[in-house]
Amino acid sequence: xxxxxxxxxxxxxxxxxxxxxxxxxxxxxxxxxxxxxxxxxxxxxxxxxxxxxxxxxxxxxxxxxxxxxxxxxxxxxxxxxxxxxxxxxxxxxxxxxxxxxxxxxxxxxxxxxxxxxxxxxxxxxxxxxxxxxxxxxxxxxxxxxxxxxxxxxxxxxxxxxxxxxxxxxxxxxxxxxxxxxxxxxxxxxxxxxxxxxxxxxxxxxxxxxxxxxxxxxxxxxxxxxxxxxxxxxxxxxxxxxxxxxxxxxxxxxxxxxx
Numbered sequence: 001x002x003x004x005x006x007x008x009x010x011x012x013x014x015x016x017x018x019x020x021x022x023x024x025x026x027x028x029x030x031x032x033x034x035x036x037x038x039x040x041x042x043x044x045x046x047x048x049x050x051x052x053x054x055x056x057x058x059x060x061x062x063x064x065x066x067x068x069x070x071x072x073x074x075x076x077x078x079x080x081x082x083x084x085x086x087x088x089x090x091x092x093x094x095x096x097x098x099x100x101x102x103x104x105x106x107x108x109x110x111x112x113x114x115x116x117x118x119x120x121x122x123x124x125x126x127x128x129x130x131x132x133x134x135x136x137x138x139x140x141x142x143x144x145x146x147x148x149x150x151x152x153x154x155x156x157x158x159x160x161x162x163x164x165x166x167x168x169x170x171x172x173x174x175x176x177x178x179x180x181x182x183x184x185x186x187x188x189x190x191x192x193x194x195x196x197x198x199x200x201x202x203x204x205x206x207x208x209x210x211x212x213x214x215x216x217x218x219x220x221x222x223x224x225x226x227x228x229x230x231x232x233x234x235x236x237x238x239x240x241x242x243x244x245x246x247x248x249x250x251x252x253x254x255x256x257x258x
Contacts, residue, residue, distance in 0.1 A: 077191045081222035084140045089205065090151035093143075095212040096226065097182075098246075104211055105181035105232045112216050118177075118237035121168025128216055132202060134158040134166075139197060141222035143229070146252070153213075155220045156203035161194045169238045177243040178219060179235035186230050186245035188221070192257065197222050200233075224257035 095101050113125035138156040164171060176193040179185050192198060201220040202209055209215045214231025221229050227247050237243070248254050 077195055081141050081197055084142070084152050086140065086154070088152050089140060089154050091205075093151055093153050093204070093213065094149070096145060096147075097231075099182070101212055103182075106211065107181055107216055107232065107234075109216060112234075114217070114233065115179075115235040116167055116237070117235070118239045119170040119173045120164075120238050122166075131158070131200070131217065135162065136202070137199070138203075139199065139220070139222070141197065141220070143222075143226050145226040146256070154205045155199060155201045156206070157199045157201035157217075157220065159196065160198045160200055160219065161196070163200055164193065164238070167238070173238045174240050175238070175242055177237045177239055178230040178233050179237075180230050181232040181234050184230060184232070184246045185243070186228055186248065187243050187254075188219075188224070188228065189255070192221060192223060195221070195223055221257070225253075227252065228256050 095104075097104065109128050112128050114131065115125050117123050136156055136158055138154060140152060140154045142150050142152050144150045160176070164176075171190060171194060174190055175187050176190065177185065177187045188198075197220075199220045201214070201218045202216070204210060204213050209218065214233070217233045218231040219229055219233060228245075242254075245254075
């Protein structure tokens with residue numbers, strides 16, 4: 001016998017649909033925002049009967065996974081994010097993290113070594129001097145935060161694709177995982193890692209990357225939301241296993257980009 005869908009006690013169905021729309025890809029998002037979808041339609045799209053708060057959460061997570069799959073399918077590894085002139089740079093560029101600036105990691109440049117591993121030919125750690133000697137490019141791109149604000153910054157560093165080549169990385173692998181000094185981590189797909197604008201960043205606005213923005217190194221990905229751009233990177237692994245990430249493990253969209 002099938003269960004009867006009913007409203008969740010204490011939950012506003014309109015708010016549920018609005019939350020679903022936040023994680024839905026186009027054109028599904030437009031359908032929800034036009035009011036053309038309902039709790040029943042959400043259940044149909046996700047395969048989850050909306051009968052209690054747990055099933056509502058499961059439905060939203062299913063929609064989030066659908067969103068990730070749609071974004072990965074739509075991702076064009078050759079399409080560039082918009083770039084801007086120097087005059088458009090946001091100064092001061094905002095600091096943003098789940099902790100206060102005074103709690104940001106302080107890393108000794110002289111002792112720093114980037115640990116690399118996984119499906120690579122050369123797992124020798126890299127010093128900052130070795131990283132700085134790599135060929136570098138500058139991009140002026142927009143950082144878009146999941147919280148709804150954005151800012152334009154000037155970033156200089158080496159293409160991640162170039163660095164992976166020097167590691168002898170197996171670019172047929174599915175993922176690249178980043179480990180950060182403050183305990184943060186994130187995993188990206190290989191297509192994003194090889195995108196020409198994905199950069200291991202050493203400078204901001206022509207100056208050595210400040211502590212506030214991730215010294216000694218961040219990974220700048222203008223095709224991703226800001227939380228996918230890890231700072232204070234101390235480790236990187238090429239892998240076929242999705243190792244998750246700080247926010248992804250709490251339910252945030254995994255792909256979070258276009």
